[in-house]
Amino acid sequence: MSFIDKIKNLIKPSVFEDVFVAELVAALSPERVRFDATERFLHSHDSSVFDEGNAGPICFPITTREVQTIMRISEKHGRSIVARGAGTGLAGGAIPLGAPVVVVMTKMNKILEIDIDNRVAWVEPGVINLDLSRYLQPFGFHFAPDPSSQQVCTIGGNVANNSGGPHCLAYGVTDAHVLALEIVLPDGEVATIGGLDPEPVGFDLRGAFIGSEGTLGIATKIAVRITKNPPTVRTLLLSFSSMRAAAETVSAVIAAGIVPAAMEVMDQRITIAVESFVGAGYPTDAAAVLLVEVEGLVDGVQIDASNIREIGFKHGATDVRVAETDNERELLWKGRKTAFGAIAQIAPDYYLHDTVVPRSALADVLEKVNEVAERYDLIVMNVFHAGDGNLHPLLLFDAREEGMLEKVHAAGAEIMRISLDAGGVLSGEHGIGIEKQAYMDELFTTEDLNHQNRLRYAFDPQCRSNPGKILPAGHSCADIQSLKNVPQGVWG
Amino acid sequence: MKATLKIDTVLNRFAEAVGPSLPIAIEGNRTRWGLNGLLKPGTSVISAPSGLVEYKPEEMIVTVRAGTTVQELDTCLADHRQRTSLPDRGGTVGGAIAVGHNDLHKLGKGSVRDAVLQLRYVSAEGKVITCGGPVVKNVTGFNLHKLMVGSFGTLGFIAEVTLRTNPTPLRQLWIQTSMDPKIIFDTLQRPSAILWDGTTTWVHLEGHPPDVDAQYALLTKSGKVYESETGPSLPAHRWSIPPVDIFSLEKTLMGRFVASIGVGTVWAEQPQEERKLDRATLTITERMKKQFDPTSRLNPGRNLGNWS
Numbered sequence: 001m002s003f004i005d006k007i008k009n010l011i012k013p014s015v016f017e018d019v020f021v022a023e024l025v026a027a028l029s030p031e032r033v034r035f036d037a038t039e040r041f042l043h044s045h046d047s048s049v050f051d052e053g054n055a056g057p058i059c060f061p062i063t064t065r066e067v068q069t070i071m072r073i074s075e076k077h078g079r080s081i082v083a084r085g086a087g088t089g090l091a092g093g094a095i096p097l098g099a100p101v102v103v104v105m106t107k108m109n110k111i112l113e114i115d116i117d118n119r120v121a122w123v124e125p126g127v128i129n130l131d132l133s134r135y136l137q138p139f140g141f142h143f144a145p146d147p148s149s150q151q152v153c154t155i156g157g158n159v160a161n162n163s164g165g166p167h168c169l170a171y172g173v174t175d176a177h178v179l180a181l182e183i184v185l186p187d188g189e190v191a192t193i194g195g196l197d198p199e200p201v202g203f204d205l206r207g208a209f210i211g212s213e214g215t216l217g218i219a220t221k222i223a224v225r226i227t228k229n230p231p232t233v234r235t236l237l238l239s240f241s242s243m244r245a246a247a248e249t250v251s252a253v254i255a256a257g258i259v260p261a262a263m264e265v266m267d268q269r270i271t272i273a274v275e276s277f278v279g280a281g282y283p284t285d286a287a288a289v290l291l292v293e294v295e296g297l298v299d300g301v302q303i304d305a306s307n308i309r310e311i312g313f314k315h316g317a318t319d320v321r322v323a324e325t326d327n328e329r330e331l332l333w334k335g336r337k338t339a340f341g342a343i344a345q346i347a348p349d350y351y352l353h354d355t356v357v358p359r360s361a362l363a364d365v366l367e368k369v370n371e372v373a374e375r376y377d378l379i380v381m382n383v384f385h386a387g388d389g390n391l392h393p394l395l396l397f398d399a400r401e402e403g404m405l406e407k408v409h410a411a412g413a414e415i416m417r418i419s420l421d422a423g424g425v426l427s428g429e430h431g432i433g434i435e436k437q438a439y440m441d442e443l444f445t446t447e448d449l450n451h452q453n454r455l456r457y458a459f460d461p462q463c464r465s466n467p468g469k470i471l472p473a474g475h476s477c478a479d480i481q482s483l484k485n486v487p488q489g490v491w492g
Numbered sequence: 493m494k495a496t497l498k499i500d501t502v503l504n505r506f507a508e509a510v511g512p513s514l515p516i517a518i519e520g521n522r523t524r525w526g527l528n529g530l531l532k533p534g535t536s537v538i539s540a541p542s543g544l545v546e547y548k549p550e551e552m553i554v555t556v557r558a559g560t561t562v563q564e565l566d567t568c569l570a571d572h573r574q575r576t577s578l579p580d581r582g583g584t585v586g587g588a589i590a591v592g593h594n595d596l597h598k599l600g601k602g603s604v605r606d607a608v609l610q611l612r613y614v615s616a617e618g619k620v621i622t623c624g625g626p627v628v629k630n631v632t633g634f635n636l637h638k639l640m641v642g643s644f645g646t647l648g649f650i651a652e653v654t655l656r657t658n659p660t661p662l663r664q665l666w667i668q669t670s671m672d673p674k675i676i677f678d679t680l681q682r683p684s685a686i687l688w689d690g691t692t693t694w695v696h697l698e699g700h701p702p703d704v705d706a707q708y709a710l711l712t713k714s715g716k717v718y719e720s721e722t723g724p725s726l727p728a729h730r731w732s733i734p735p736v737d738i739f740s741l742e743k744t745l746m747g748r749f750v751a752s753i754g755v756g757t758v759w760a761e762q763p764q765e766e767r768k769l770d771r772a773t774l775t776i777t778e779r780m781k782k783q784f785d786p787t788s789r790l791n792p793g794r795n796l797g798n799w800s
């Protein structure tokens with residue numbers, strides 16, 4: 001029996017559920033507490049391939065105080081909670097285990113304050129990533145983390161998953177852009193962690209919270225750093241006749257001391273899919289394309305661009321094109337960012353992996369990934385943040401085929417091992433969630449994980465916030481305890 | 493497959509020195525020894541191992557023992573025209589991370605907390621713990637390595653760290669002017685430091701030579717600008733405030749000061765008033781200390797919360 005099956009078995013129906021729900025309704029409002037089967041079903045999934053979720057009542061708070069009340073009522077009833085943003089997570093982070101209250105943060109979606117002088121914006125967690133950058137555009141600023149899902153994902157979700165994006169190569173991932181957080185702890189207390197000053201007093205609890213996948217409490221206000229738009233941007237498109245040549249160009253650029261704003265690679269299969277989806281102008285006859293963006297002051301941009309061009313040709317680029325107009329540039333990025341949408345046109349299902357390897361190992365690792373896909377008779381496509389060594393092998397399949405999902409998982413496990421063997425880590429941006437828990441002890445010792453658990457306890461001693469995530473079974477026994485607490489009731 | 497711990501004899505010996513019981517403290521070069529409370533008298537003091545473990549310039553990462561001085565690290569990186577965000581004020585790598593104060597050139601170099609990719613520390617039980625990962629991008633589990641930055645050795649003793657390095661810009665230049673620092677901050681694209689003492693502004697420019705020249709030329713358009721050998725000398729006490737507060741703060745509270753514009757660090761003759769944590773944050777802080785060091789044996793006397 002899998003860990004997940006065990007958890008499911010712990011959930012028993014309850015007759016006290018009505019009282020619990022009634023208290024939540026009284027605290028919020030009837031429209032903002034849902035418990036019908038459809039809503040529960042909808043909120044039992046995120047964008048991952050896992051479907052083990054089991055949602056309790058679903059709440060849509062609009063204030064910090066309401067989040068506090070939800071926490072307190074849940075604590076009184078010994079129930080856990082799980083925060084949810086847009087549900088675009090790919091590791092199962094927002095999947096409710098043990099019928100917790102699902103706290104959907106999308107109605108807390110106000111941009112509270114833009115403080116240009118301090119280069120800070122205060123936002124509620126439900127603000128959509130791209131909406132903030134759009135709002136900042138007239139001021140000449142933007143929010144640097146730009147996940148491909150930025151049209152829908154929330155900044156709260158970005159914080160919880162420490163999300164990245166193509167332009168995080170030079171600017172850093174979400175963690176480098178969050179200054180302070182207002183959080184509601186599982187006992188209902190509110191803490192403000194971090195600060196607008198550069199060296200806030202005390203432990204860096206802000207740094208501990210970011211990337212904790214909703215297990216330390218719920219973020220209700222976020223102070224993000226806003227970044228000045230660069231005066232000059234240049235986008236280069238390099239074509240290669242082999243993936244190895246593209247990957248080697250990427251490490252050669254970094255080794256030459258150039259840190260572009262972005263370096264993204266797409267293989268031929270995905271390039272063809274993207275082209276037929278948006279017609280962005282990518283060459284469909286290249287084995288791999290490398291999209292590089294450099295930005296800054298005009299002369300430096302010119303120097304970097306011509307150096308990159310030279311490095312590209314030296315490593316076997318067959319063509320180097322510079323986007324001549326903003327429109328051309330935007331189209332290329334649109335192509336890159338809708339790559340996953342393009343895939344949906346081809347295959348009924350896909351499993352998007354996320355590992356990180358040293359940049360110099362990229363070429364070898366990609367070859368091994370292809371071997372794995374071949375051995376399992378799966379189609380693999382690669383579109384990834386090459387500059388960071390962040391791989392995203394995408395396995396296409398049809399889940400209706402007998403035994404297919406098992407095959408996909410087995411191939412995925414091999415890909416993870418290949419990455420770890422190359423000196424990499426389990427996830428670059430999607431997180432561990434429930435997807436990679438079982439692999440955590442390949443990277444960390446029991447003692448290391450025990451210390452991670454201690455950090456968790458300091459925020460959430462009862463392990464009621466998003467239980468059953470990140471740490472593998474055995475390291476989070478208290479999580480399982482809190483899952484057991486589900487009283488007899490209507491939830492199955 | 494289980495994680496195989498590549499803990500070498502150096503780390504093991506350090507862990508043995510820390511041991512599982514009795515109060516113990518750790519020192520770097522004692523350049524920031526007095527911060528966050530005085531060490532309990534009579535506590536035995538050890539230091540972290542030193543030396544370079546591995547440097548991969550083409551990956552832009554370096555692994556060093558915590559007792560290595562920042563100066564030694566810088567010298568080694570300079571061979572490949574690289575640098576980290578750690579400040580060199582005569583201290584050790586472990587000390588710089590345990591303290592967490594940023595370099596003067598934070599706008600250009602980035603912050604200390606962003607430099608730490610992987611970290612190994614010895615716990616209060618005398619065990620070597622690994623956290624983070626040796627690559628530039630990573631969301632794999634809880635961020636213990638972030639927690640250790642600025643924790644003053646109260647949660648664990650830092651033994652070894654893997655840091656992100658960056659290319660050192662080709663041209664660097666200090667300039668001096670009496671122009672309004674706010675205007676300078678808004679005008680320049682990416683200065684690496686803007687320092688202001690209430691009258692004079694020092695600007696550190698860096699980057700590709702033509703970019704530095706262009707920024708310099710841009711400033712000369714709006715006022716008189718001079719090249720300068722160095723930046724200003726810095727008063728002893730360090731303040732941390734929201735960046736724009738420097739323009740409204742009562743300057744008599746600070747005495748002579750030098751403020752880092754756009755950052756919020758201020759060096760002043762007078763110390764900053766004690767900054768307080770809110771109640772819930774204090775509770776988390778105390779629980780954190782209890783979790784990692786239940787008997788308060790690590791650096792006894794140093795206190796980042798209100799623990800006993």
Ligand SMILES: Cc1cc2nc3c(=O)[nH]c(=O)nc-3n(C[C@@H](O)[C@@H](O)[C@H](O)COP(=O)(O)OP(=O)(O)OC[C@H]3O[C@@H](n4cnc5c(N)ncnc54)[C@H](O)[C@@H]3O)c2cc1C
Pocket residue numbers: 517518519520521522523524525526540558559579580581582583584585586587588589590591593644645646648649650651726727728730759791794
């Ligand atoms: C002449 C001089 C002038 C200076 N001027 C300034 C100035 O103007 N402004 C300024 O901001 N700073 C200044 N500094 C301070 C600065 O140098 C330090 O910042 C340095 O980085 C701290 O390192 P250290 O090795 O000396 O640490 P130490 O002072 O030895 O230790 C600092 C703290 O870190 C802990 N610690 C040390 N090593 C470890 C470890 N491995 N693991 C866990 N905890 C550890 C210690 O227990 C202690 O609590 C100055 C220093 C000198 C010598």
Ligand SMILES: Cc1cc2nc3c(=O)[nH]c(=O)nc-3n(C[C@H](O)[C@H](O)[C@H](O)COP(=O)(O)OP(=O)(O)OC[C@H]3O[C@@H](n4cnc5c(N)ncnc54)[C@H](O)[C@@H]3O)c2cc1C
Pocket residue numbers: 046047082083084085086087088089090092093094105125146147148149152153154155156157158159160161162163164165166213214215217218219220340341429430466
């Ligand atoms: C097509 C596609 C492309 C993607 N591209 C990228 C990419 O380029 N880079 C990248 O990093 N990710 C990417 N993702 C993954 C995903 O979009 C990100 O992880 C995103 O940040 C999740 O945001 P969300 O609002 O959807 O969060 P959810 O999926 O709703 O939740 C994610 C996690 O955050 C927690 N959480 C949500 N809100 C809060 C809060 N207020 N307080 C505390 N915890 C909270 C949840 O409990 C959960 O653990 C992609 C996903 C898809 C489907």
